[in-house]
Amino acid sequence: MDYANALLDLVGDTPLVRLRRVTDGASPLVLAKVEYFNPGGSVKDRIATRMVEAAEKSGDLQPGGTIVEPTSGNTGVGLAMVAQERGYRCVFVCPDKVSEDKRNVLTAYGAEVVVCPTAVPPEHPNSYYSVSDRLVREIDGAWKPNQYANENNPRAHYETTGPEIWKQTEGRITHFVAGIGTGGTISGTGRYLKEVSDGRVQIIGADPHGSVYSGGTGRPYLVEGVGEDFWPDTYDRDVCDRIIEVSDADSFSMTRRLAREEAMLVGGSAGMAAAAAIRLAREIDDPDAVVVVLLPDGGRGYLTKVFDDDWLARFGFLTPPRGEQTVGDLL
Ligand code: PMP
Numbered sequence: 003m004d005y006a007n008a009l010l011d012l013v014g015d016t017p018l019v020r021l022r023r024v025t026d027g028a029s030p031l032v033l034a035k036v037e038y039f040n041p042g043g044s045v046k047d048r049i050a051t052r053m054v055e056a057a058e059k060s061g062d063l064q065p066g067g068t069i070v071e072p073t074s075g076n077t078g079v080g081l082a083m084v085a086q087e088r089g090y091r092c093v094f095v096c097p098d099k100v101s102e103d104k105r106n107v108l109t110a111y112g113a114e115v116v117v118c119p120t121a122v123p124p125e126h127p128n129s130y131y132s133v134s135d136r137l138v139r140e141i142d143g144a145w146k147p148n149q150y151a152n153e154n155n156p157r158a159h160y161e162t163t164g165p166e167i168w169k170q171t172e173g174r175i176t177h178f179v180a181g182i183g184t185g186g187t188i189s190g191t192g193r194y195l196k197e198v199s200d201g202r203v204q205i206i207g208a209d210p211h212g213s214v215y216s217g218g219t220g221r222p223y224l225v226e227g228v229g230e231d232f233w234p235d236t237y238d239r240d241v242c243d244r245i246i247e248v249s250d251a252d253s254f255s256m257t258r259r260l261a262r263e264e265a266m267l268v269g270g271s272a273g274m275a276a277a278a279a280i281r282l283a284r285e286i287d288d289p290d291a292v293v294v295v296l297l298p299d300g301g302r303g304y305l306t307k308v309f310d311d312d313w314l315a316r317f318g319f320l321t322p323p324r325g326e327q328t329v330g331d332l333l
Contacts, residue, residue: 008087009041009083010041010047010051010083010084010087012040012041013040013041013042013047013048013051013080014040014047014048014162014163014166016035016036016037016039016040016166017035017036017039018033018034018035018036018167018170018171018294019033019034019036019266020032020033020034021033021034021264021276021279021280021295022264023259023263023264024256024259024260024263024276024280025280025283026280026284028280028283028284028286029283029286029287029288029289029291030176030177030283030286030289030290030291030292030293031292031293032279032280032283032293032295033171033292033293033294033295034264034266034276034295034296034297035163035166035167035294035295035296035297036266036268036297037296037297037298037299038268038297038299038300041083042076042079042080042082042083043076043079043299043300043302043303044076044079044080044298044299044300045163045187045296045298045299046076046077046079046080046298046299047080047083048080048158048162048163049077049080049149049152049154049155049158049159049186050077050080050081050083050084050147051080051084051158052154052155052157052158052161053081053147053149053152053154053155054069054081054084054085054088054090054147056152056154057145057147058088062145063090063145064143065089066089066090067090067091067143067144067145068090068091068092068093068141068142068143068144068145069081069085069090069091069092069093069144069145069146069147070092070093070094070095070137070138070141070144070145071092071093071094071095071134071146071147071148071149072094072095072130072131072133072134073094073095073096073149075096075100075101075104075105075107075108075226075227075303076227076298076299077147077149078092078094078096078108078113078115079107079108079111081094081113081147082094082108082111082112083111085112086111086112091114092108092111092112092113092114093113093114093115093116093137093141093144094108094114094115094116095115095116095117095118095130095133095134095137096108096116096117096118096130097117097118097119097120097130098117098118098119098120099120099224099226100117101226101303101304101306101307102306103302103303103304103305103306104303105117107303116133118130118133120222121222123231124231124232134146149184149186149236150184150234150235150236151234151235151236152236153236155184155186155190155236156185156186156189156190156193156236156238158186158190159186159187159189159190159191159194160190160191160193160194161190161194163187163190163191163194163296164190164191164192164193164194164195164198165194165198167191167195167294168194168195168198168199171292171294173198173199174292175195175199175203175292175293176202176203176204176288176290176291176293177203177204177205177206177279177282177286177291177292177293177294178191178192178195178203178204178205178206178295178296179206179208179246179275179278179279179282179294179295179296180192180206180207180208180275180295180296180298181207181208181209181227181228181229181271181272181274181275181296181298182207182208182209182213182215182228182229182230182237182245183227183228183229183230183271184234184236184237185234185236185237185238186236187296187298188205188207188237188241188242189236189237189238189241191296192205192238192241192242193238193241196241204243205241205242205243206242206243206245206246206278206279206282207242207244207245207246208228208245208246208248208274208275208277208278208279209229209245209246209247209248210223210225210228210229210249210250210253210274211223211247211248211249211250213228213229213230214229214230214231214232214233215229215230215237215245216246216247217247219231220232223250224250224254224270224307224317225253225254225270225271225273225274226269226270226271226304227269227270227271227298227299228271228274246278246281246282248274248277248278250319251319252274252277253270253271253273253274253277254270254273254308254314254319255273255277255319256273256274256276256277256280257269257270257272257273257274257276257301257304257308257309258273258308258309259273260272260273260276260297261301261309266297267300267301267302268297268298268299268300268301269298269299269300269301269303269304269308270304270307270308271298271299272297272298272299272301273308275295275296275298276297278295279293279295
């Protein structure tokens with residue numbers, strides 16, 4: 003019989019899919035690593051298992067313990083899946099800009115969620131970093147994976163995402179593009195691809211306008227899960243050859259195009275990474291170039307945001323014609 007023993011055994015080995023229409027005639031092959039094929043729906047499933055296993059081994063997480071983590075949702079889903087499998091309690095701390103849909107997903111998996119304001123600095127007592135630290139101190143048997151400083155975050159990508167891409171492209175990848183949140187994806191995958199290619203593969207970070215990685219000060223932006231207002235330990239500053247800055251408008255426009263033109267319903271950070279990858283591809287005058295862009299999660303968690311015309315209009319973004327029309331509009 004052909005079956006998985008547990009859902010967690012299905013993490014990784016996500017497909018590469020060619021982008022055909024949104025490339026607007028760029029000559030290199032542009033391939034998307036579609037991470038919503040992971041069982042929890044995002045790239046973060048990869049790091050959750052590794053971080054928990056390492057904490058069990060070191061004794062930081064004991065049987066019956068509680069996992070406490072500041073997360074914008076995806077890491078929470080991954081951790082909640084591992085926690086269920088192994089009998090831990092989960093408490094997640096989210097900034098208030100994270101969509102309600104995403105928070106509801108966490109509670110559906112059986113986790114508890116605490117919401118904190120986005121518009122305060124990280125050192126503020128109500129920031130989601132500070133609140134999670136306080137919960138760790140106060141809950142008995144609590145362990146904080148701290149994806150922003152946990153070496154098992156980039157390591158998961160060094161050991162899985164990087165080798166998968168190298169194998170899938172038969173070593174022909176020339177450019178790797180990914181957004182940067184904790185930096186785990188780009189640092190781990192990028193370091194592997196640099197090493198295995200003797201430095202030939204170019205690593206390109208995509209970053210929201212306003213974030214520190216592209217020289218900003220942490221000014222607010224709307225795209226979720228990427229960009230930071232501080233430099234996390236999990237980001238390897240030596241790995242990126244270049245950072246491409248992308249505006250919210252371009253990120254959201256590409257997110258919508260991916261759904262309508264490639265049938266890829268993905269989140270805003272995927273649209274941001276794809277916008278950067280296509281900008282890059284259009285500059286490359288080499289038909290043998292192979293650009294791989296990582297799309298971190300699916301779009302269902304953002305239906306009331308990126309995919310909602312009124313929400314986009316509220317922030318002054320131009321929108322394509324409404325998807326839903328009356329019979330009168332169509333005649
Ligand atoms: N996109 C989304 C939706 C995310 O949740 C994250 C993780 N914060 C990222 C991109 C960035 O990945 P990383 O943390 O590995 O840099």
